[in-house]
Every structure is written in structure tokens, then in C-alpha cells.
Amino acid sequence: xxxxxxxxxxxxxxxxxxxxxxxxxxxxxxxxxxxxxxxxxxxxxxxxxxxxxxxxxxxxxxxxxxxxxxxxxxxxxxxxxxxxxxxxxxxxxxxxxxxxxxx
Numbered sequence: 363x364x365x366x367x368x369x370x371x372x373x374x375x376x377x378x379x380x381x382x383x384x385x386x387x388x389x390x391x392x393x394x395x396x397x398x399x400x401x402x403x404x405x406x407x408x409x410x411x412x413x414x415x416x417x418x419x420x421x422x423x424x425x426x427x428x429x430x431x432x433x434x435x436x437x438x439x440x441x442x443x444x445x446x447x448x449x450x451x452x453x454x455x456x457x458x459x460x461x462x463x464x465x
Contacts, residue, residue, distance in 0.1 A: 371395040373419070378402060386411035397443075398422040406431035416461075417441040428453040440464065 365387050377399040385391065389411050401423040409415070415436050425447040433439070434455045441464045456462075 365390065367391055369393040369395075372399060373397040375399050380404065380408040382407040383410050385409055389413055391415055393417040393419075395419040396423070401425050403427040403429070404432040405429045406434075408432060410435050412436055414438050419443045420447070421445045423447050425449055430454040434458060437461070 367388055368390055370388070370391060370393070373395045374397070377396065378401060380401065382405060391412055392414055394412070394415055394417070397419050398421070401420065402425060404425060404427070406429045409432065412435060416438050418436065418439060418441065421443045422445070425444070426449065428449065430453050432453060433442070436459060438461055439459050440461050442459070442462060444465070
């Protein structure tokens with residue numbers, strides 16, 4: 363079953379946008395790889411439900427904007443990779459990622 367997934371790799375696809383609640387039912391997911399997908403922004407609630415996510419790879423996208431609250435649900439997150447994007451300001455709420463070890 364999809365709801366039991368622990369790792370999901372969608373790297374190198376043309377996603378451009380993640381709709382709110384896309385991953386809502388994947389609460390067992392621990393690793394999500396969205397590298398090189400052409401993402402331009404990350405919106406609030408796009409990652410709702412990913413409370414067990416510990417590794418989130420977002421390298422090599424075109425992310426310019428991260429909406430406040432985009433990562434607020436990711437309370438177990440330890441690794442967040444945002445290298446090679448176009449981000450000029452970090453969103454509010456990163457300080458709530460208390461388990462974050464690598465940024």
C-alpha cells in the first residue's frame with residue numbers, strides 16, 4: 363500500500379508545483395527526494411502529514427519562494443537540502459524544526 367511507504371524518490375521529473383495535501387496520507391514516509399524537479403515555490407500545507415519525515419532533498423530546483431509554514435509540519439526533520447536553488451530569504455518557521463541537523 364502506498365500509505366506504508368517509507369521512502370519516495372521523484373527526482374528528475376517535471377513537477378514544477380506541489381499541490382497542498384499531496385502527501386497527506388504518507389505519514390510513514392521518512393525520506394522524500396524531490397531533487398531537480400523544476401520546483402519554483404513551496405507553499406504552506408504542501409507537505410502536510412509528513413510528520414515522520416527525517417530527510418528531505420530539494421536540491422537543484424528553481425525554488426525562489428518558500429511560503430511561511432511550508433515546513434511547519436515536518437517536526438521530525440533532520441536533513442533539509444536546499445542547495446542550488448534561487449532562494450534569497452528563508453521562511454519563518456525554520457526555527458521550529460528542532461531536530462534539524464543538516465541544512
